[in-house]
Amino acid sequence: MSTQRKAVALISGGLDSLLAARLMIDQGIHVEGINFYTGFCVEGHTHAIRKKDKAKPKRNNALWSAEQLGIKLHIIDIIDEYKDVLINPKHGYGANMNPCLDCKIFMVSKARQWMEENDFDFIITGEVMGQRPMSQRKDLLPVVVRESGADDLLLRPLCARNLAATLPEREGWVNREQLKNFSGRNRKPQMALAKEFGFEDYATPAGGCCFLTDKNYSDKLVDLWQARNKKDYELDDIMLLKVGRHLRPQPHYKIIVSREDGENKFLQGYKKQFATLEIKSHNGPLSLLDGELSDEDIRQASRIAARFSQGRDAEKVSVLYTSKDGKEQMIEIPPMPVSEIRQEWYI
Amino acid sequence: MSKYSLDARRTLCPMPVIKTQNKIAELSEGDVLEVTCTDPGALNDIPAWCRINGHIVEESFEKDDEVIILIRVAG
Numbered sequence: 001m002s003t004q005r006k007a008v009a010l011i012s013g014g015l016d017s018l019l020a021a022r023l024m025i026d027q028g029i030h031v032e033g034i035n036f037y038t039g040f041c042v043e044g045h046t047h048a049i050r051k052k053d054k055a056k057p058k059r060n061n062a063l064w065s066a067e068q069l070g071i072k073l074h075i076i077d078i079i080d081e082y083k084d085v086l087i088n089p090k091h092g093y094g095a096n097m098n099p100c101l102d103c104k105i106f107m108v109s110k111a112r113q114w115m116e117e118n119d120f121d122f123i124i125t126g127e128v129m130g131q132r133p134m135s136q137r138k139d140l141l142p143v144v145v146r147e148s149g150a151d152d153l154l155l156r157p158l159c160a161r162n163l164a165a166t167l168p169e170r171e172g173w174v175n176r177e178q179l180k181n182f183s184g185r186n187r188k189p190q191m192a193l194a195k196e197f198g199f200e201d202y203a204t205p206a207g208g209c210c211f212l213t214d215k216n217y218s219d220k221l222v223d224l225w226q227a228r229n230k231k232d233y234e235l236d237d238i239m240l241l242k243v244g245r246h247l248r249p250q251p252h253y254k255i256i257v258s259r260e261d262g263e264n265k266f267l268q269g270y271k272k273q274f275a276t277l278e279i280k281s282h283n284g285p286l287s288l289l290d291g292e293l294s295d296e297d298i299r300q301a302s303r304i305a306a307r308f309s310q311g312r313d314a315e316k317v318s319v320l321y322t323s324k325d326g327k328e329q330m331i332e333i334p335p336m337p338v339s340e341i342r343q344e345w346y347i
Numbered sequence: 348m349s350k351y352s353l354d355a356r357r358t359l360c361p362m363p364v365i366k367t368q369n370k371i372a373e374l375s376e377g378d379v380l381e382v383t384c385t386d387p388g389a390l391n392d393i394p395a396w397c398r399i400n401g402h403i404v405e406e407s408f409e410k411d412d413e414v415i416i417l418i419r420v421a422g
Contacts, residue, residue, distance in 0.1 A: 037361055060361055060388070063395040073399055077365050239359065265412070269357045 005173040006030045006120040007155070008111055011073060012209055013061025015202045016126030016158060019193050021069050023157040024124055027174055031124070033073040034114055035062040036107050038082040039238050040211045061203040068199060078110060079235055086212070087231045091143075096218035098210060100132065101140055108148035115153070122153040122168045128190075129159040129183040138183075158182045158190070211242065220246055223347045227254065227291070236273065240288070243267065246347040247304060253291030254347070255301045257308050274324065277305040281318035284309025299333060306335035348377040356413065360388040364396050367418070371402065376422035379405070384414045393418070 009021040011033035024031050066073035085106045089099030104127075111123045129138050141163065145154050152167040155174065160166070161181035169176040182189045194202060211217040220241040225231045227248070243263050244256040255277075258264045264286045267276075274288040275298075287305040289298075298321055306317035312335050321329045353370050355363035363384045370380060382393060387409070393416050394404045406417040 035361075037365060041361070060364065060392045060395065062361075063364070063392055063399065066399050067395055071399070073396070075361050075365050075368060075396075077362070 004028065004030050005122070005168065006032070007122050007124050007168075008115050008118070008120045009033050009071075009124045010107060010111055010126070011035050011062045011065050012126070013063075013065055013203050014126065014209060015187075015190055015194055015199070015204070016128060016131075018065045018068065018126070018199060018202060019190060019197070020124050020126040020157040021065075021071065022197055022199075023179065024174070025069060025071070027178060029174065031069070031071050032120070033062070033066045033069070033071050034111055035073055035075045036078045036082075036110060037075060038103075038210070039079045039235050040082075040086075042209050042211060061209075064203070074114070076110070076114075078106075081110075082106070083233065094213065096213055096215050097221055098212040098218075100213075101143065103210075104144050105147045108144055108150050108154060112148060112150045112153070121173065122155055122166070123150055124155050124157055126158060127156045129156075129162050131183075131185055155179075211238075217241060220347050223248065223254075227251070236270070240270070244285075244288075245308070247341075247345040248347055249300055249304065249342075249345050250291075250297060253289060253293050253297055253301070255304055256288040256290065257305055258285040258287070271322070272324070276322045277302055278320045278322070279306060279309040279311065279317060280320050280330070281316075282309045282311030282314065284311065284317075298329075299331065300336075302331045302333050303336035304341065306333060307338065307341060309335070311335060348379070349375075350379045350381070352381045352383070354383055355389065356383055356385045358384070359386045360392055363389040364392050367393055367416075368396065368400075371400075371418070371420055374420045376420055378420045380418045380420065382416045382418065384416070385412065387414060389416065390414045 007024050007029050009017060009031050011017045021031050063073060085102050086099055089102040091101040094100050108123060115123055127136050129141060145151060155166045155168050158180045159182050160179035162183055165176060168174040224237060240256060243266055244258045246254060246256055248254045258267050267286045267288055270288055274290060277287040285305060285308050289301055302319040306319055309317060311317040315334060316332050317335055319331045319333060321331055351374060353366060355366045363386055367382050374380060390407060394407060397404050397418055401421040403419040404416060405419050408415055
């Protein structure tokens, strides 16, 4: 009896990785999933924070995929290691701050490491030749193979027949004839295959699964690096870029104003790390202050915060300023008229 | 059999799942882990992770803006 071969599948939570894994399972391969958390994954965060989104069903799509497939899923925190990928991408960025090619190389190399440590035989991904402009271009697929060190242990079941045979195919662990030859941006073949497998309700994220492909998010990240004069971040920094309105009225400080109750609650958790502004005379947002602020800056920020409160038309609003070390000061100020809030302050 | 607790408050999906996964890797069959989270998404995600990996969710509920999940570790 031949040994059952084992493949580790990169599971993003999208349709392609779901289909790729299913093709392998149908060939009798033992498949386990691996999902990497960079800190920039779209999964869940804003749902968890914003109250208005809470009516929508919440699920982690990678877990959902694994459950559909009946496989184990290993979710791996690569937040710290990923910094170097984002800060120094060898192959550069895409349209925004997305280092897609370096990201793919990094993830496949991590999967290779996991494969070796766990005595698995090969790696599978849901990549489709020509589907994405950066990481899945025909001429770049071999770059991923080479630079990840996966070499011919990286099998792409959805487009394998367009590519040279990998070791699992040559050794007969996998029947190449049963693999696919998908290419390009047309999603119809994947949708047809999903129907054939009976997969419904699969994830179709409009902007992909990474915040770094989003222009607004990328602008905030670049602003953070410029203001700090260095390309670095902690997890809290990148989480906060997803929350609230971000305004920079002066080069040396930024104000983050919550937009609703859910964000207010989330920002409460940062009260020991940032100076804060709370509207006391009216219903209003909690704001965090990032930077070193003079008394004049604090007054300016208070007027901005008051502008976003229900006291926006009042003559004066009471704002409680709390410094990072807990010292409190009540400020009575007129809210800033909307005409004085410059568009270029919004990040 | 021992009882353990895990504080995953103020972390967002999937960190509560990752923390649960990593903690359970240190435990033995039959141990019970009580996970406390503030991300309501954990109410779906942690049980989903448990189903995939064969662990048993004995109880899960929301209390005062927190989510509490009791997991019995499988072998």
